[in-house]
Amino acid sequence: MALPLPFSSPALLQRHFHRFLPLRPAAVTGAPPSYSSPTPTVRSPEKTVQRNLDVETNLEVLYDDLSGSVSVKDYFDASREVIKSDGGPPRWFSPLVCGKPIEGAPLLLFLPGIDGTGFGLILHHKSLGRVFEVRCLHIPIADRSQFKELVAFVEYSVKHEHRQSPNKPIYLLGDSFGCCLALAVAARNPTIDLVLILVNPASSFGRSQLQPLLPVLEALPSELHVAVPYLLSFFLGDPVKMAMATVPDGLSPQQTLDELSKRLIALLPRLSDLSDIIPKETLIWKLELLKSASSYVTSRLHAIKAEVLVLASGKDNLLPSKDEAERLWSSLKNCSVRYFKDSGHALLFENGINLLTIIKGVNMYRRSKQIDFVEDYLPPTIGEFRKTFEQGDRLFHLAIGPVMLSTLGNGRIVKGLSGVPNKGPVLLVGYHMLMGFELSSIYEAFLREKRIIIRGMAHPFLFSNIRESSRQEFSRFDELNVFGALPVSPMNIYRLLQQKSFVLLYPGGAREALHRKGEEYKLFWPDQPEFVRMAARFDATIVPFGVVGEDDIAELVLDYNDQTKIPFIRKQIEEINQHTVRIRADKSGEVSDQELYLPGLVPKVPGRFYFLFGKPIETREMKSVLRDREGANKLYLQIKSEIENLISYLKMKREEDPYRSIFSRAIYQASWGVESAPTFEL
Template sequence: MAATGFHMLSAVGGLRNGGKQKHSLGVALPPARRRFSVSVTAFSSEQRSAKSFWDYLEAARDFIRPEDNSPSRWFSPLESKARCDRAPLLLFLPGIDGNGLGLIRQHEKLGQMFDIWCLHIPPSNRTAFHDLVAMVETTVKSETQRSPGKPIYLVGESLGACIALAVAACIPETDLVLILSNPATSFGNSSLQHLAPLLQLLPDQLDLAFPSVLSFIPGGPLKRMIAHWVRGLPENETAANIYQDLVTTSTFTSILADTFRRETLVWKLKLLDAAALFANAHLHLVKAQTLILSSGNDQILPSTGEGKRLRKKLTKCEVRSFNDNGHCLFLEDGIDLVSIIKATSFYRRGSHQDYISDYIPPTLSEFNKCYGVNRLLEVIMGPVFLSTTEDGKVVRGLGGIPSEGPVLLVGNHMLLASDKISLPGQFVHERNINLRPLVHPMMFTRLRDGLLPDVSVYDTLRMMGSVPISATHLHNLLSAKSHILLFPGGIREALHQYKLMWPEKAEFVRAAAKFGARIVPFCGVGEDDFLKVVVDYNDQIKFPIVKEVLKRVTAEGPEVRGSVEGEEGNQDFHMPGVIPKWPGRYYYYFGKVIETGEDELGDRDRAKEVYLGVKKEVERCIEFVKQRREEDPYRPLLPRLHYHLQHGLRTQVPTFPF
């Protein structure tokens, strides 16, 4: 066969020197495309042309030899090592197909962040489950010795997920990160467990294995064929698409026939049974950080319930659900493993998470996906952005914000933290600046399950660069010359309207002064035009039962400001009772930039003076906007909608004179 970009490795590994060392084991695949480096701007680089399901079929057809019973081995789908500095190793562990190509649609983007090895198990290979676990374990130990201090990622689907769990249980002290798609630990509760005895009873002339498997694959060519009928495309285009999918289905069926001959499928089912039994028996030993990806339309395994079960069994486990997807999750349209890893904060290059150096900005498509759901809200809110230039002039937009960091934007928290909807997107669109908001740690972790919403609801904020608030993270962001969004009032302020609840200490001023950062005071005004608070925290705690519930809810998340006395230190979680109002308009006003330096760093009194000055400027901004918005003819929603109808949705609606 012709030489290709997929390099075969030994059973333990051996791809070094930028991928130039090859092992000729007689297996060839189509050449892998080159990767691209990560940009340092608001968006990371993005490859426009993604591989398709047809690319998977083409690669699998060249890769699979039904009579091949050679040993299991690793191969690399990349032409060179990952471009990202200190990139960790990612080992892909396949499902019962065994070909190792399950991530083929993800290789290009994963190649920015990882060195990737994939496990190939030939169709006629009869390696026992314990031997597969031992092989992966040996590779993990070897690579850990080669690159100490870096985690090793085990990405497994179905059977591969069981292998990953077994390896993690066997070497619990090794730094592993598990990403498991539809784990086969649920095999005992699936209809597959009854398939092996049935196949053994069938006559030799009748082989129904691969049609059965084919019918289990939602998201494959058959699903796309049905989708063409409802897309409303022209008849010629619909017919052409369906014809292409018929060809794809034929190829898919042929590949399944080669992969799952009856005796092979019987063996694979027994292998799944052994894998599920071993993995389930050793779940209590798994200490690795784990992410479960569960498909809601998995016709092979009961994956939705299994994700919930594993979430309770594993000590460091999160679950993400994909309600409309099938068993072969990574091969389906719209599934981007890199985006999932970014949004769940599961990417790290060292032994501990570094939210600054490990952060990779979203691509343009990731940004649009994150904020596309906010476009209607943006129209309803009609946000106005004002900033102050160096000469003190107030201008429309963000022209007064310094381009070069470090910059610390300090303001009041709007009710229910609604400022998170417009601010990050506006900074990206207008200035190509990726804000790094300092947020409550409850958006990243839970101490226990309870009434708080699942951390998955904050995936968008993590994707866009949110960081758990702490003195260390503020220091590191300033050191990285970032644009940082800080709300000193925290949760308590976010549950009030226009009342600053800042602590007494001026620590953020001294931290900014250490790096010569510029502080930009700002305000957000307008939530009172959308919501009216009728039941506050003080009203709720008058009832002992409610007060006890609020304490329990607060205990579910990490503590913030535990040493701060009084109202400013009160960070209890609660939901104020609100009544919706006819929509008005949001306003953001950024005041004059405040310089910091040695004076504030060495003199606590001077730092305190600057701190109070920042707070006073925020209060001034609030009062300025609250007064001037009365002169805004487009403050109500209907005049703005009328203006948009006349001039288009993308047109900037006027506001009050300034």
């Protein structure tokens, strides 16, 4: 039977919790909670776009996760309420705002820092609650459980849930002290499928700046204990970033400054609440607890088999989180790190930090024992779209001024993507620009105009651990994962087309994206026409497309041939390529070498990118190519020739564009107050 905590405000209890679970095993085995949450209104980049649902999750593409509707102020409000007459043992609670998760959602257990309230995840409840069953651990301020007792409590819950769903992973999300609990449980249960997400782990407490604080606190007169929270707040992080976390996007600079000022003014007085949330006696106890916890965990790191993600702040004034991330990365067998160089200790409260986006970006979201890049993919949110394309890629977009064109069924070329089908399965086949410069514009155009996710086939190297390091920041590779990239393989293409998805395929692969000097706009396709047969098997529509413009923004000065003549660079290239997966080109055993290297580029004054999607090719009446190799090869060569023709057309027509130069475009856009300039006549 679930036991609620005593609250002075029943309304707050109803707003924040489904239930509290006490330490007793009998309560943990209770029936799962019932959920009631309205479906949020989804804001689209374009008002006229149709509603699209992801086939597997039924999450709406570009759904609103409402992550900006809660602030750090809510953390203090909820914490003050929960500590009134706060008694009893540690217990779990399920935040009501998390709502009902998607079918098959894994369990996520949040293990709090030294505050113990369990509200450290409050800014992320709504986004995580869509795809996880979220439960948070609450440790009352008067509780004096030893570290091993807390470990036993969490361990019991983990074992119970594992017995209920042995084929599903259990996520342990630890914040500071909670990371020690997560690591300890993982070390004691190496056979249970656990995924650990550690935010500034306090396993580094032995090297922390907090160590000399303990004797000072013990000697501090009781009448001065109110100064403790202000001392702690200095270490927690940048208040401006915390206040900025909930400032809405899309505001003017002046509006943003006004909103930030209001939130900062409202936040600063709340820091005094820390003296109630973490009283002096509780703080001293928690610091002693940290000493035993870090020692316990350090001696057991070798036993941890779980998948681990460490989120480390570069400006953590409480703990040496950067060094601890390096230690864990080198000590644990399956550990990844994402490093936030400008963030403080309170990472989960800071602006720009979205836990769900990070989890998706590192491919750590799964609903079974192994990650399934097709079944486990989650569609992007409206917040992820805006952060990537309207903030992160804004300058690049302005610099290249992309022109999107498509071809109708009657052969007429039109602006926009109206010539591309609205329903899958669709196989987009095209030319891969140098360094994949074209990808961002394609993803944005399909999401903005059609609200369609493109599942891009990417080189397996991008999904290997060789590119990982202990200082890895959230990167462009992670963003590709968020927006649908997955390893290229016949099975992945098969399953995506079977689900009527939009699939982006570059037959030339890395050989085109990393071409040599003088090979601009040249197709490097293998001799095997298997994607044609795959498309015909599922009645998919093949849409060839051409892209030009890479030579308008950069010049290739140091290519693969040049770099292999330099000994130390050649060695690095050889090491990287030893870990890559070679792509089979035909059944006779011919292998297409997909050598990876980083081209030496010199930027130019930006020109313009041009995209042309050709006339859709229906395969519904082409079942014969499944058995007729000659017919399949003929269609394959036809598609290749069509792409070459599209590229030639764009190269010719761009010469007629009066706004090809960034200067002419900028003048036009500033004069007319528009976001894009026109192009050549169609």
